[in-house]
Amino acid sequence: MRYLVTGGAGFVGSHTVLALLDGGHEVEVLDNLSTGHRAAVPGGTKLHVVDLLDRDATDAVVGSRAWDGVLHFAALSLVGDSMRDPFHYLRQNYLTALNLIQSCVGHGVRKLVFSSTAALFGGPDRLEPIPETAPLLPGSPYGESKMLIERVLHWADAIGGLRSACLRYFNAAGADPQGRAGEDHRPETHLVPLTIDAMLGRRPPLRLFGDDYPTRDGSCIRDYIHVTDLADAHLRALAQIDGRSLAYNVGNGLGYSNLEVIAAVERVSGRKVPWEPAPRRDGDPAMLVADATTLRRETGWTPAYADLESIVRTALAWREAHPEGYAACGAPAEAGFAIG
Ligand SMILES: NC(=O)c1ccc[n+]([C@@H]2O[C@H](COP(=O)([O-])OP(=O)(O)OC[C@H]3O[C@@H](n4cnc5c(N)ncnc54)[C@H](O)[C@@H]3O)[C@@H](O)[C@H]2O)c1
Numbered sequence: 001m002r003y004l005v006t007g008g009a010g011f012v013g014s015h016t017v018l019a020l021l022d023g024g025h026e027v028e029v030l031d032n033l034s035t036g037h038r039a040a041v042p043g044g045t046k047l048h049v050v051d052l053l054d055r056d057a058t059d060a061v062v063g064s065r066a067w068d069g070v071l072h073f074a075a076l077s078l079v080g081d082s083m084r085d086p087f088h089y090l091r092q093n094y095l096t097a098l099n100l101i102q103s104c105v106g107h108g109v110r111k112l113v114f115s116s117t118a119a120l121f122g123g124p125d126r127l128e129p130i131p132e133t134a135p136l137l138p139g140s141p142y143g144e145s146k147m148l149i150e151r152v153l154h155w156a157d158a159i160g161g162l163r164s165a166c167l168r169y170f171n172a173a174g175a176d177p178q179g180r181a182g183e184d185h186r187p188e189t190h191l192v193p194l195t196i197d198a199m200l201g202r203r204p205p206l207r208l209f210g211d212d213y214p215t216r217d218g219s220c221i222r223d224y225i226h227v228t229d230l231a232d233a234h235l236r237a238l239a240q241i242d243g244r245s246l247a248y249n250v251g252n253g254l255g256y257s258n259l260e261v262i263a264a265v266e267r268v269s270g271r272k273v274p275w276e277p278a279p280r281r282d283g284d285p286a287m288l289v290a291d292a293t294t295l296r297r298e299t300g301w302t303p304a305y306a307d308l309e310s311i312v313r314t315a316l317a318w319r320e321a322h323p324e325g326y327a328a329c330g331a332p333a334e335a336g337f338a339i340g
């Protein structure tokens with residue numbers, strides 16, 4: 001099969017590109033490299049350096065081949081930033097997705113997998129696993145932007161015949177177990193890589209946001225999902241979209257508190273993590289844990305790296321092998337492939 005992957009130079013997108021290539025599929029990437037890395041796109045994979053805000057350029061890429069499906073990862077994705085700059089987030093995520101989806105419908109693409117988020121459910125302090133049927137109450141403009149896109153996809157199906165799977169990821173972390181890719185956000189805001197870097201002495205002590213949440217130790221609880229398991233969920237969702245659109249929560253159903261993440265990094269590394277308490281971060285719900293029963297039942301998805309230590313071990317291995325992230329990796333996708 002031939003797939004177009006937007007945001008394929010980013011963290012989750014690049015791991016999914018690897019999974020698609022491992023599965024024998026043909027892949028092209030569309031990315032503006034705003035937060036992604038050329039070097040994260042495997043050598044030989046065509047990279048279209050295009051901004052999804054550019055309707056014509058986006059339409060040209062979507063219309064350039066007969067795609068068996070499109071996977072849409074590209075977005076602004078930081079909850080905290082979206083609380084500071086809500087209209088930018090709402091505009092950017094909505095318009096980029098709208099451009100892409102309209103082109104997909106216009107060119108007769110039949111399947112799209114969309115990176116949705118647990119932040120759809122970020123409203124009240126829920127302290128139990130969240131099923132797909134839970135009310136959608138985004139607690140941030142970021143979550144709201146993703147909910148709006150899910151609605152666009154509803155109409156793209158009803159009127160345009162584009163079937164989709166909205167994958168509501170919980171917290172992606174870890175790195176390719178074969179060491180081919182890893183997490184390199186700039187700036188990095190995610191707990192697992194920041195905790196590892198604090199332990200390695202590459203950053204100041206970790207600031208732990210909030211110690212008075214209604215949880216077992218006062219810190220927030222999240223459901224960390226290994227990025228390779230998440231990538232596998234995309235392949236399974238693609239196979240499952242067959243005449244109907246889907247929405248799945250994608251997580252392990254295991255909640256770990258922020259303090260438990262620190263403890264896991266200390267266990268795996270054998271070193272202390274320097275950290276200090278800090279005020280709550282705006283937009284953070286107390287607990288986000290997935291009930292992914294539907295995904296498991298309908299697609300047979302089973303995570304291979306569900307425990308936090310496996311997630312931390314692969315993330316640490318990649319960081320130790322790539323202390324400067326992708327900056328020191330060269331640019332395999334560059335040679336003659338990029339357009340735009
Ligand atoms: N990382 C997580 O824990 C997590 C959790 C839930 C949902 N998500 C969603 O998954 C997706 C991927 O997240 P990630 O962590 O890999 O982020 P990322 O920032 O690493 O990747 C996003 C990619 O999209 C590209 N991009 C952004 N805006 C673009 C535009 N206008 N045109 C073209 N390309 C553009 C970036 O250059 C980057 O390569 C996002 O949609 C995010 O909202 C991520």
Ligand SMILES: O=c1ccn([C@@H]2O[C@H](COP(=O)(O)OP(=O)(O)O[C@H]3O[C@H](CO)[C@H](O)[C@H](O)[C@H]3O)[C@@H](O)[C@H]2O)c(=O)[nH]1
Nearest residue numbers: 077079117118119170171189190191207208209220281284
């Ligand atoms: O320096 C830090 C960074 C994070 N945290 C805490 O660690 C937890 C996890 O935070 P992350 O920033 O790693 O992840 P989020 O839960 O905020 O967000 C992630 O998952 C969401 C869905 O759950 C969104 O989809 C989003 O794109 C993705 O980044 C939160 O309690 C946060 O306050 C800290 O204490 N200190």
